[in-house]
Amino acid sequence: MTLATGIGSMPGTDFAESMRLVLDELSLPYVPELPARGVHAGMIGRTLAVLDGLEADLQPDGWRIGVGEGADLRRARSLLAQDLDVAEELATEHEGPIKIQVAGPLTLAATVERPRGDKMLADHGARREIAQSLAEGLGAHVRDVRRRFSRADLVVQVDEPAITAVLTGGIPTASGWSRHRSVHPPEADALLRVVVEAVTGAGARPVVHSCAADVPVELLAGAGFSAISFDLGLARPDDVWAETFEKGVDLWFGVLPSTDAAEVSQKAVVQRIETFFGRFGFAEETYSDRLVVTPTCGLAGASPQWARSVLVAAQSVAARR
Template identity: 40%
Template sequence: MSAEQAEQLWRGGVATAVGSWPGTDPREAAATIVGELGELAHLVELPGRGTGSDMIGRTAALLVDMPFDVSTRAYRLTARPSAVARRARDFLRTDLDALEEAWEGTGSAGSGRTVKVQAVGPLTLAAQLELTSGHRVLTDSGAVRDLSASLAEGITRHAAEVASRLGAKVVVQLDEPSSSAVLEGSLPGTSVLDSVRAVPAPEALFVLDAVITGVPGPVLVHTCADRPALEFLRGSAAAAIGFDLATIRTADLDDIGELLEVGKQLALGVIPVQSPATPVTWRELAEPAVRLVDRLGVGRRTLADRVLITPACGLANTPLTWARRALSLATETARVFSEDPESLTFE
């Protein structure tokens, strides 16, 4: 896919959400997401339903020829399929059925609109998924390669099914909340004597890019880490990088500027995942993004051309009333950015 085609799918001035949503009703969730996020809706995740519906279980359900189950600590690769794996795949099918129903209900079927699907990226998946021995997959480089190949194939099949059922263009989001810990070597092992080594950046980048380049269409890599690995992600093949804007420090500004310099889009998490103590307006939430591009000196048209607006992270643990308000605020902020960001003023 050319850079121009990627930009058409990831054009700025658009609101979307990270993935997870509160509650357990897939039809209600799909209807809300499709209705509120008219330009970039997504296949919703509902972790509130329990095992198999969280981000790791959802992604494990996409793996090809890699059965899994649960252990006392996490999900674990196994020799044969399990009831947990069947449950996770059933959740995925139910959610896709609900999205298709909502998509058709808004007249979007066959419209060629863009929809987003999410999966955990290979670094986080290898960090959180266990081998049969109980060690993290990340501790076995051969297993990491196998996992990455299986993940890329599974996402490709999944995206093709979504595109076929909805008559839509599909973009992929890879969630990498553990990427910083993988690079820093801060993940705990099975005991105090069993450490998990830090993965060198070139090795980690090879693993990540194997999936990014192995799936169709442009990819957004999103991280909710307190210290997002922006310099590392700049070197990836991702078309867009997403992060919580509230985590950004002055030292990160050069990295953000370089992300833009190399042609990447930004998905800025400017909407808090929990309701603020006092009511907020889109203007208050938009201000940090405006001040960011002003400090970078890249021009406010960047907000219209290169920036997507999102909540800071997933909304699964958010009250439903605020989750809906968060989407509304994201949409309103994105609309203002797309129309006339130059006119915005702040005291």
């Protein structure tokens, strides 16, 4: 059976309302992020709240590691705990898959600053440190979430929107006059792999999402992710997709607009999916149980009405598979 889910973020500030929506409408519900409540509730703040052994605070230029636990990190941790309490109350009887999301180590390193400024991406040791901290904290976080949803199968989505820029030297330095050096694939593999192992070691399924162009499919599959979530509109139909799928890595298709748009033709969406697989000679019975339908990216920039309608549409497309 084809499933449907969202990427992570939702509009608005009412967590309980968003949680009820994803539980009611999706075959693969998730614990949503509501960044409209502030940076504490966004992807990076949410993930920093999970780290083990590293403290952070919000500075004028963004989140900075190694300056002690500030009020903003305490707020992020408090919001995460409150949201999980609400999610547990609403989904305690849920059976089947349920998803949580965290930012991946490469995107964290490209976003968060070192104690003296500039991104952690600038230093090999700092990159390794934040990946290890994420892995340690994520293992404990996953075990806590599994306890809360004892009847569910937990999926952990690792968000890597910056991965292509990190690998190609596209992240600007603090001055803006130059770019950080690219992270080579062997190091990127090691940073991702330690996070994947933490997820699987805690009894959950690791999935990676990137809404960037030129997703490094081989790297992500090689690091151990069991599925790759991507924007179909940005993906070139290279043979690497077929080879990866044949090796057992599932594909999650971002095929529905994540911001308000004209009415979407579900028939056209189904045809796009069939065309993609058809190029490689895959019949429907070979992929229908390994396909997840999603919006192209998070829904934080959508209106509440569109967020609801696009999730309903995703589930409807999945039901037609």
